Amino acid sequence: MEAKPMTDFSKLCIHTITTRPWPLDGAIRHYAAAGVAGISVWRQAIEGQDPVQAGRRIREAGMAVVSLVRGGFYPALGKKDRQKAIRENLRIIDEAAALGAPHIVLVCGAVPGQPLGESRKQIREGIQATLEHAAAAGVKLAIEPLHPMYADSRSAVNTLSQANDMAEAIDSPLVGVAVDVYHLWWDPQLEQQIRRCGRLGKILAFHICDWKSPTEDLLNDRGLMGEGCIPIRRIRGWVESTGFAGFNEVEIFSTSRWAGDQEHWLQEILRAYREAS
Amino acid sequence: MEAKPMTDFSKLCIHTITTRPWPLDGAIRHYAAAGVAGISVWRQAIEGQDPVQAGRRIREAGMAVVSLVRGGFYPALGKKDRQKAIRENLRIIDEAAALGAPHIVLVCGAVPGQPLGESRKQIREGIQATLEHAAAAGVKLAIEPLHPMYADSRSAVNTLSQANDMAEAIDSPLVGVAVDVYHLWWDPQLEQQIRRCGRLGKILAFHICDWKSPTEDLLNDRGLMGEGCIPIRRIRGWVESTGFAGFNEVEIFSTSRWAGDQEHWLQEILRAYREAS
Numbered sequence: 001m002e003a004k005p006m007t008d009f010s011k012l013c014i015h016t017i018t019t020r021p022w023p024l025d026g027a028i029r030h031y032a033a034a035g036v037a038g039i040s041v042w043r044q045a046i047e048g049q050d051p052v053q054a055g056r057r058i059r060e061a062g063m064a065v066v067s068l069v070r071g072g073f074y075p076a077l078g079k080k081d082r083q084k085a086i087r088e089n090l091r092i093i094d095e096a097a098a099l100g101a102p103h104i105v106l107v108c109g110a111v112p113g114q115p116l117g118e119s120r121k122q123i124r125e126g127i128q129a130t131l132e133h134a135a136a137a138g139v140k141l142a143i144e145p146l147h148p149m150y151a152d153s154r155s156a157v158n159t160l161s162q163a164n165d166m167a168e169a170i171d172s173p174l175v176g177v178a179v180d181v182y183h184l185w186w187d188p189q190l191e192q193q194i195r196r197c198g199r200l201g202k203i204l205a206f207h208i209c210d211w212k213s214p215t216e217d218l219l220n221d222r223g224l225m226g227e228g229c230i231p232i233r234r235i236r237g238w239v240e241s242t243g244f245a246g247f248n249e250v251e252i253f254s255t256s257r258w259a260g261d262q263e264h265w266l267q268e269i270l271r272a273y274r275e276a277s
Numbered sequence: 278m279e280a281k282p283m284t285d286f287s288k289l290c291i292h293t294i295t296t297r298p299w300p301l302d303g304a305i306r307h308y309a310a311a312g313v314a315g316i317s318v319w320r321q322a323i324e325g326q327d328p329v330q331a332g333r334r335i336r337e338a339g340m341a342v343v344s345l346v347r348g349g350f351y352p353a354l355g356k357k358d359r360q361k362a363i364r365e366n367l368r369i370i371d372e373a374a375a376l377g378a379p380h381i382v383l384v385c386g387a388v389p390g391q392p393l394g395e396s397r398k399q400i401r402e403g404i405q406a407t408l409e410h411a412a413a414a415g416v417k418l419a420i421e422p423l424h425p426m427y428a429d430s431r432s433a434v435n436t437l438s439q440a441n442d443m444a445e446a447i448d449s450p451l452v453g454v455a456v457d458v459y460h461l462w463w464d465p466q467l468e469q470q471i472r473r474c475g476r477l478g479k480i481l482a483f484h485i486c487d488w489k490s491p492t493e494d495l496l497n498d499r500g501l502m503g504e505g506c507i508p509i510r511r512i513r514g515w516v517e518s519t520g521f522a523g524f525n526e527v528e529i530f531s532t533s534r535w536a537g538d539q540e541h542w543l544q545e546i547l548r549a550y551r552e553a554s
Contacts, residue, residue, distance in 0.1 A: 112490040112505070112506040113506045115508065116463065116465065117465070147425065147426065148424065148425050148426070148463040148464070149424065149425070149426040149492070149495075151462075151463035152488055152490040152492070152505070152506045153490045153491070153506075158463055162465065185428075186393065186425040186428035186435055187425070188393065188394070188439065211429055213389040213429040213430045214430070214495075215426070215429070215495060216495075218426075218491075218492055218493075218495060228389070228429070229389040229390045229429045229430075231392065
């Protein structure tokens with residue numbers, strides 16, 4: 001069943017990377033003025049800043065901090081590098097707590113040439129090694145399955161089924177999944193796997209954008225909702241029917257959009273959010 | 278279990294698209310001189326030629342015609358266009374028979390925005406509508422699952438599991454699958470699904486190349502075996518352990534390789550075939 005169109009922005013969250021040319025304060029100002037309710041903060045956007053202050057500025061502007069993006073990248077060929085990744089993730093958890101973000105989105109990582117099964121084992125161990133710290137900080141971890149075209153170097157977790165398997169295996173109330181339509185729309189098991197993690201209360205985030213035909217670049221040619229072939233409203237219907245009541249997070253990497261006027265781009269996002277999300 | 282390295286070229290087949298700048302006769306001459314045993318003919322390579330003559334020239338050069346590439350593209354929004362696609366596939370079957378190709382590789386098709394389930398239904402119906410003709414011509418049809426990054430416009434069949442489901446549903450000795458490592462390497466179900474179609478005797482073709490990190494283009498940046506992260510020898514081991522004794526078909530779309538000297542490129546393929554396939 002398709003979800004109903006969104007008529008206001010009370011569930012709209014935008015990832016800072018979507019308007020990448022704007023520094024954090026520009027994003028806060030423009031999003032808030034447009035009535036956007038939430039913001040997901042990419043780490044680059046607060047680099048060199050005090051995350052406590054950044055979080056405060058977001059809340060003072062009337063917005064919610066929805067998530068910190070991104071942790072993960074646990075796999076590595078050597079043990080030292082894996083331990084380094086775990087230490088980095090502990091720092092990211094501190095950053096999320098300081099920012100006031102309830103969860104971190106995990107791009108889990110992969111090492112070209114290392115068997116994917118081995119990378120998945122390292123991902124599980126990496127997450128587990130940070131759980132105590134995450135619990136103390138009150139920060140959840142959202143495993144984001146990435147499109148199979150990123151299996152070489154970005155994530156060995158490439159379907160919602162695999163993310164659910166991993167979240168179940170870790171079996172912690174701190175660990176859930178992020179459902180991103182860009183990565184998952186093609187999967188014939190998607191509806192069933194959304195039901196599965198929904199039943200377990202493990203959907204921590206829902207990300208939207210679109211898949212353009214043709215897509216010119218593997219990384220930075222995502223489409224605005226309505227520009228592509230993803231049945232966003234249908235997928236949102238599946239997610240909401242599990243009881244998920246969180247934000248619809250617009251996360252769009254687009255070299256061509258970043259090159260244009262960002263105020264105009266934000267207006268297009270608002271229009272597309274109502275018309276095609 | 279990994280397969281053993283290839284020590285000769287008796288199972289080596291090259292797709293004409295791999296050395297795209299060469300016309301068919303150039304490919305035949307160079308492949309044969311190098312001891313390549315088989316050739317898979319892309320339709321573009323015989324456009325405007327008599328396929329009977331083309332097939333004869335290949336066999337006279339001492340090579341086998343391994344497959345005709347490619348049929349498919351069944352889905353369309355309108356019934357007329359779907360019927361047109363079926364007529365085109367009947368012509369492709371005639372072409373394969375004339376060429377002496379035992380099977381056609383099917384890139385099944387998809388229509389941006391049309392639900393993938395509907396496209397898959399149209400694919401099944403399209404294949405079924407050509408079965409009688411294929412039987413009379415003695416030509417088999419190999420469903421090739423394509424990487425999920427092609428789900429928008431090239432194929433709604435994106436995993437070997439789906440291809441196997443479709444081949445089982447059609448349930449004809451004429452219909453099998455093509456296993457291409459580029460499309461399938463990331464799938465945690467791959468080994469099990471290779472066993473499944475192997476048991477049914479449905480593996481009609483095995484295609485090799487590699488996945489480069491980074492991959493610069495969704496279509497034409499495939500890697501030579503050994504240049505990327507695909508465990509080719511392990512996957513070949515799975516395929517061979519089902520009893521598959523067909524060719525290892527090198528199919529590489531690469532703008533940068535096509536821009537270089539093709540004789541040198543062919544030598545690199547031969548080297549990589551022994552070292553990394």
